[in-house]
Amino acid sequence: MHIRTTEQFPYSVIEEDLRIPMPDGTRLYARVWRPDIAGPEHPVPVLLEYLPYRLSDWTAPRDAQRHPWYAGHGYASVRVDVRGQGNSEGLPGDEYDETELADGVAVLEWLAAQPWSTGRTGMFGISWGGFNSLQLAARAPESLHAVVTVCSADDRYDNDVHYTGGSVLAVDMHAWASTMLAFFSRPPDPRHIGDDWRDMWRQRLEALDPLIHTWLDHQTRDDYWKHGSVCEDYSAIQAPVLAVGGWHDPYRDTVLRLVEHLPREGTAPVRGLIGPWSHQYPDRGLPPGPAIGFLQETLRWWDHWLKDEDTGVLEEPLLRSWISESHPPATVYPELPGRWVGDARWPSAGVTMTTWGLPGAASAGPVLVRSPQHTGVDAGRYFPFGNDSDLPPDQREEDSRSVCFDYDPLAEPLEILGRPRVRLRLTSEVPRGQVIARVCDVAPDGSSTLVTRGVLNLSARHGRDRVVDWEPGATEDVELDLNGIGHAFPAGHRIRLALSSAYWPWVWPQPGSAAGWSVEPAASALDLPVRDAVAAGDAERPAITFEEPEQAEPLDVRYPEVPGQRPERVVVRDVAADEWRLEVDPRYGGTRIYPDGLEFTEDALETYTIGASDPGSARTRSDWSIRLRRPELGWDVRIRVRSEITADGADFRTWNEVVCAEGETEVFRRCWERRIPRTAG
Structure with missing residues (x-):
């Protein structure tokens, strides 16, 4: 650089x-x-x-x-x-x-x-x-x-x-709402505002209302x-x-x-x-x-x-895209192998949506998909920021908690660019549920690298603007688009479609969803956006290149070492209780000292807990602490936020608390508790 x-x-x-x-x-x-x-x-x-x-x-x-x-x-x-x-x-x-x-x-x-x-x-x-x-x-x-x-x-x-x-994004709707509550609680800086900072801070604090209330009010x-x-x-x-x-x-x-x-x-x-x-x-x-x-x-x-x-x-x-070459699963990659491609229009003339029937479908009857509720603990971070534990690890454990359809090893390389689609014929015995589909790149050694995924709340199958419960025992055809991706599967690798009925903590489980649902493989398919370099005109186009990164001189910010820093991401299993807990340190910035003397300290911990067989046991917690200090001004303020959510079949229950102090003196404390009807999410 x-x-x-x-x-x-x-x-x-x-x-x-x-x-x-x-x-x-x-x-x-x-x-x-x-x-x-x-x-x-x-x-x-x-x-x-x-x-x-x-x-x-x-x-x-x-x-x-x-x-x-x-x-x-x-x-x-x-x-x-x-x-x-x-x-x-x-x-x-x-x-x-x-x-x-x-x-x-x-x-x-x-x-x-x-x-x-x-x-x-x-x-x-x-x-x-x-x-x-x-x-x-x-x-x-x-x-x-x-x-x-x-x-x-x-x-x-x-x-x-x-x-x-x-579906409610349990992994980030709550964490981000708690983050915003902590951020909104920070005071103005007296170095820039002067003596009015305290009155401005008080007015802001009195106006606080957790955003999670509004977001859950609109499901x-x-x-x-x-x-x-x-x-x-x-x-x-x-x-x-x-x-x-x-x-x-x-x-x-x-x-x-x-x-x-x-x-x-x-x-x-x-x-x-x-x-x-x-x-x-x-x-x-x-x-x-x-x-x-x-x-x-x-x-x-x-x-x-x-x-x-x-x-x-x-x-x-019109669109310049990176096509990633196949790579072993890891939670961080300094650089990914691949190449740049260009498409003159979108949808591209070089991309064809090809239908892949599910393997073994001709002889298979309905297959029950009933995943343990902790399926998803290896999903990785919803918002990767470039930290060491952000990306999904090897998906073999997640695959074992899912129903997988493995295609034959590829005879020749295959590239995809765009949004894959999954079409499924489902039967559900309960009115609410979720479908999670993942496409993985399975190497000859069995390692499974996540390529892309998608989620469908079954009550939203006819549109995100309405709630249509499933008639118990009924069979319907549903579709879900997976997230866009550019990926090259090499010859000898297998494409795996993994289906699950749970994905915690990415999505909040629906009541009754432990029953899962059945899929008819013969009436289901995976559609892949296969890209052909010749049809896309790659040979007639100059190679896509970029200059090396260039930036202005960095700000002279110091990041002191913090003794005993917790791991970024930990999965804990309570074997006797059959309960799983995911602990995440988002590592947004930590402690830093700015060249103008400001000392800024922040610490956050997100906790997601669920019983393997009980969707009603899901609970989330987010803890934040922030300290802002200017020794030369004698200014020292602290903010602490704690936020929790649980749910049953009828309601989400939220609890939020903000505590603020100036020096050792508490200047603000407020707690909010709400029950929000569970209409859809």
Whole structure:
């Protein structure tokens, strides 16, 4: 990776903190990096990253890698904290609520009107910032001329952190709600706010309400989830979009949908890029790699749309994808083997959906799928961040808890690109249940590497917007799409389809689901998106290459060693109780000391517990502690959050507590308990 100091940029960089006024008088905290030439005589385009994650501490190391780099290449690059977060005034709200989006439009208008601005703006971001970039593009503000959205979603219900296939994402809906409760409880920083920090903090704390309440109140795809889901009307997006994802990020299907539904040509075209990455910017070098020169690649996008320079971005294939070669199962890969391919349109002329009947189906009768409830403990992390235990280990134990259909060893290599589909004829004796399908690459030595997977809540089989219970004893045909993937199966390997009726803790088990369901193999099939390099035109296209990663000089943040640090991921089995417990340390950042003297400590532990034969025994717990300290100011605050969820056949039961202290004095404590009717999830 090439690290540049500001002296090595084409332009010298000026950094400035600002307050951007909103129409109601609320001021949002912003940091601006801009080239020294920027001014009324030499205005420059403006790039915006708009997040709730505190620019003065939590994202500061990441911000330092990219915003000064853009500024050194002739842009004003701006990082803004969402209202009620970090050092911005106002009260925190829900994800992507109307206030956040209206504020975003106002921020763009303000930036476009500055004397150092040409009036042309672009938005970029990963995850939350990628979400609201798309959502603001759908509002078509006049100044917004281009978007780069990374690891984001077009569908807030079925491709976000809350639900999948109509089922509650136990693994991350709860953990993320608890994380947000802890994050929303953090105070402004007196170094930037002054003596008003304490009053601002108190107002925020009094306004707190755990987001898990709202998310569980909406268990089907209703108007709440449609708000902010740009898939409701792709045509509303009026800015060119560079959509970026990674095969190990849960949001990668959004890239495939955007390149399918947004125009390839015209004034607001789309281009897609999917690499081997986790939920990270592709230049950061976090596993799995290889990393690319992502900042340079985005600069081509900005220069084309914001400076009218012909950088060749529209000559790129509609979709550039990484095809991973077969690899042994592991929880982390520094780099994956594979190659880049390009497709001129999507769905691609080089990809054919081929039907594979289930092996042995001709002679097989109905097969009972009744998985133990701890099936899924080897699923890996829903949001891989590049940590050592993120990815799924060898799937042989998971396969043993599932019903597997193994195809004959491949006589020749086979590549897939896109979303596989599973079609099943099922019989269920209970009204509620779930289907989980996994496709694995089985090597001659028997090792099983997860390729992709999908989930279907059977009550959502006729649409995510409704609940249709299964008539006990009835037989129906159902379909579920698996997550998109680019993968090459080598000759001699087997393709395995594994079916299970449980997948804890990814999805919360349905009441009565221990009974499982039966599948008729003869009436079921696996559809694979098989890619043919000749039909795709690979030979006629120049090889796809990227520059080496390049970043600005890193922020001088120190990460002290923490003695006795717990493991990232532990599975514990209580043999006598037949109970399984998964303990996860998400490792978002840990303890760090910033160059301005701020000491930031965070610790989190997620716990998921279930009995092997009892879906009603499922319970989750999330514990957070955060400390912010400035010794030179005598400032020392602590936040502790504890959150738990259990469920029976009728209700989810949630319990949340927030405790805040200044020094040794407790200044806030609140506990919320709720029973939420279990209508669908």
